[in-house]
Amino acid sequence: MLLDSHNKEGKENLNFSELGNYSQRKQGNKLDRIIKQIKSEQMPSHSYTFIHRNAKLTKENKALLMRWMERTNDSVSKEN
Numbered sequence: 001m002l003l004d005s006h007n008k009e010g011k012e013n014l015n016f017s018e019l020g021n022y023s024q025r026k027q028g029n030k031l032d033r034i035i036k037q038i039k040s041e042q043m044p045s046h047s048y049t050f051i052h053r054n055a056k057l058t059k060e061n062k063a064l065l066m067r068w069m070e071r072t073n074d075s076v077s078k079e080n
Helices: 002-013 016-021 024-039 046-051 059-079
Strands: none
Touching (some): 016 024, 024 059
């Protein structure tokens, strides 16, 4: 199924359960990439929200996620 492959591919690229196991550089790169994808409306993907309409992010959801990722990224950067 398309959705199953999207989920599998997503977890292969970034599994939040394993984020702390990544190097600090890799953590920062992953978080930066997610922020860029949210800002450019690439995440969540259109094929995913087509099936799961309640998964669309509101402006407030996006802002909350980006603040968390930016703070997390800042703390990772300070550890370097």
